[in-house]
Amino acid sequence: MAIPEHNSRLTSRTRIAMVVRQFSTAGGLELYAHKVVEGLLDCGLNVTVLCEQNESTLSSSNLRVVEFHVAPGPKRKRLKYLYHAATRALQEHGPFDVIHSQHCPVAGANVVTFHNHTSSRLSSVGLGWEKALNNVKRVFIPAYRLRQQQDELLCLDAGCLIFPAEVMQQDYYLSFPFLNHSRKPYVVAHPGADLGTTTAVAAAAPSSAQSSGECAASDSEMLRSHESECFNFLFVGRGFRKKGLDILLCACRLLRQRGRNFALNIAGLKEKPADSFRLRCMGLQDVVNYMGFCKDMDDVYRNAVAIILPSRVEPFGMAPVQAMQRGLVPIVSRVCGVAEVLTHEHDALLLNNHLSAPELAKLMEQIMDDAGLRDVLSRNARVTARAISWSATVDETVRAYEIVLNKCEEQMCSRKSDPEKNDDGASMRRINTGASINQDRTMETEPTSFR
DSSP: HHHOOTOTTTTTTOOEEEEEEEEESSSSHHHHHHHHHHHHHHHEEEEEEEEEEEEOOOTTTTTTEEOOOOOOOOHHHHHHHHHHHHHHHHHHHOOOOOEEEESOTTTTEEEEEESSSOTTTTHHOOOOHHHHHHHHHHHHHHHHHHHHHHHHHHHHHOOOOEEHHHHHHHHHHHHOOOHTTOOOEEOOOOOSSSSOOOOOHHHHSSSSSHHHHHHHHHHHHHHHHTTTTTTTEEEOOOOOOOTTTHHHHHHHHHHTTTTOEEEEEESSSOOOHHHHHHHHHHHHHTEEEEESSOSOOHHHHHHEEEEEEESOOOOOOOOHHHHHHTTTEEEEEETTTGGOOBTTTTBBBBETTTOOHHHHHHHHHHHHHHHHHHHHHHHHHHHHHHHHHHHHHHHHHHHHHHHHHHHHHHHHHTTOOOGTTTTGGGHHHHHHHHTSSOOTHHHHOOOOOOO
């Protein structure tokens, strides 16, 4: 990768601050930010990572990592402390030309990547009672109000927004109408397929030298091995309703009532007494297996034919992409961000109504009964996963930087007639560090949504 030659404003002297709570390769948000930093360094750019906790081993002459301290306390107060600590770190180690927040509350960020849906998302995609309850929480629970407020201020400060999926962009522009009114620029930067979790998973993807015939043979052999035995589905996640696990269990109950021979493995959740009671009531105690935390995900994927992600709330969904690298067939709800890179009955089966257990059960039966379709979907899923690259994520991030720098240049040109605001761009850089932002407004005033 190299710095785009056509843009003289983005150079090796461009000072970039990446603000993230945890600089690490563990976790979706953290891995995303880490991969972006790696890509920016490959472009020859200078990056300063400001974080609460550094767990990265990444090293480069163009990389500086600064840790800031956040005082302990309850969740709501920690969010306030985080905002002030991150803003203070920017002021102490700046100035910067680009301040990129990875959904971390901070003053003066001119580029923001949003990794979580807004607090109002469940009010749009949940069941009736979930919508009502979420609306009540958004009004009366302080943590919900603070989260909404911080997201709003990040949107206001930023010159360009980045989203991991179109569904995220639609959520934010619907929740904050001023984004549409001001025509706030944005880019969509999907995550890459290389999750960097285990070498086994990466090695499972066929090399460029492997022929398509060998890949097809491998897929067919793997799928045929499951035909004469129990058909294994896989769910990966740590949520219940937001991840759609309740709908998936209802679909499993329908399959069980029809006498289908299958099993569902749940990776990421440990079985609790309430889960055991639920499974007994649904007649699924010998069908569903809670696996808890799984360190060796390669082994988990090896023992499944299809992965199911029926989420209500899912910014992207990286587990299906990792599974696709091994040839698993994804069944994904259309409200998930990852559905945007998949095609129904080509490399996946897409669930139109994420709240419909009968529709999900029908898709599961379709995979179980049609071996030819399984083979095609598995083979194409591998191809799709290989095409999802982090380099494209970095390219879109760089494009967001260019938008912000061009905007700053235009603003500086408009100030040439005013010597007090010119000063060779120093005033603009001071704005970028967040030094001119009134920090108290984020914690003491209510967002416009609730005024």
